Amino acid sequence: MLEAERLQHRYSSGPSVVAGVSLTLKPGEWVGLSGESGAGKTTLGKLLAGHFPPRSGSVTVAGKPLPRRGLSPVQWLPQAPELAVNPRWKIKHLLNEAWHPDPATRRIFGIDDAWLERRPHQLSGGELQRITVVRALAPGVRYLVADEISAMLDPLSQVELWQALRYICTQRQIGILVISHDTALLDRLCLTGYRMAAGRLSPRLPTDDSIPA
Numbered sequence: 001m002l003e004a005e006r007l008q009h010r011y012s013s014g015p016s017v018v019a020g021v022s023l024t025l026k027p028g029e030w031v032g033l034s035g036e037s038g039a040g041k042t043t044l045g046k047l048l049a050g051h052f053p054p055r056s057g058s059v060t061v062a063g064k065p066l067p068r069r070g071l072s073p074v075q076w077l078p079q080a081p082e083l084a085v086n087p088r089w090k091i092k093h094l095l096n097e098a099w100h101p102d103p104a105t106r107r108i109f110g111i112d113d114a115w116l117e118r119r120p121h122q123l124s125g126g127e128l129q130r131i132t133v134v135r136a137l138a139p140g141v142r143y144l145v146a147d148e149i150s151a152m153l154d155p156l157s158q159v160e161l162w163q164a165l166r167y168i169c170t171q172r173q174i175g176i177l178v179i180s181h182d183t184a185l186l187d188r189l190c191l192t193g194y195r196m197a198a199g200r201l202s203p204r205l206p207t208d209d210s211i212p213a
């Protein structure tokens with residue numbers, strides 16, 4: 001289980017961006033997270049993946065703290081894949097950076113062998129997004145934080161990406177925190193949902209965000 005306990009974070013001397021968040025994610029579980037811009041969702045996602053340590057609180061996976069170096073069992077996937085890759089590397093190098101994705105996994109995500117000799121700017125945003133997702137699925141990865149990963153995709157590409165993730169997460173029992181402003185998408189994907197406001201979480205019922213104030 002991924003367990004975050006009383007996480008608090010602030011950037012330099014600013015206000016608390018994550019203000020005492022506790023959260024659990026079980027193997028294979030899908031949990032949704034929505035909230036207004038600036039609510040602290042991305043910061044929370046990066047804390048869960050160990051990108052930087054919280055000011056206080058802890059993140060553990062199966063009872064152990066995240067490793068300080070090497071592969072994190074929690075991977076954060078960003079909205080803009082071009083910011084997550086070295087623009088000068090060929091796709092085959094990016095894809096094989098942390099592991100060697102097997103042909104079956106590549107097929108599930110529709111990765112075309114013709115892309116492998118190209119560089120990131122020679123793929124569409126949706127194609128590059130699939131590369132960054134597969135790249136993050138190294139053995140040993142137990143949880144994903146998917147931060148608006150389908151926001152810039154057309155509806156068909158969105159469905160294909162989520163179907164592929166559903167398949168692989170079920171097969172490998174990977175738990176996933178889905179961060180999105182699209183609450184209808186969260187309702188379709190996740191049984192459990194939270195809303196973040198001013199750094200704090202509250203449970204979100206399926207139609208919470210669609211009720212006008």
Ligand SMILES: Nc1ncnc2c1ncn2[C@@H]1O[C@H](COP(=O)(O)OP(=O)(O)OP(=O)(O)O)[C@@H](O)[C@H]1O
Binds near residue numbers: 017041044
């Ligand atoms: N590296 C940083 N340094 C200083 N402040 C930051 C940094 N990253 C984020 N912030 C601030 O922290 C707050 C929360 O940002 P965060 O990106 O976590 O929100 P969010 O809920 O993910 O927003 P969005 O939905 O727009 O992506 C914002 O006020 C933001 O300006």
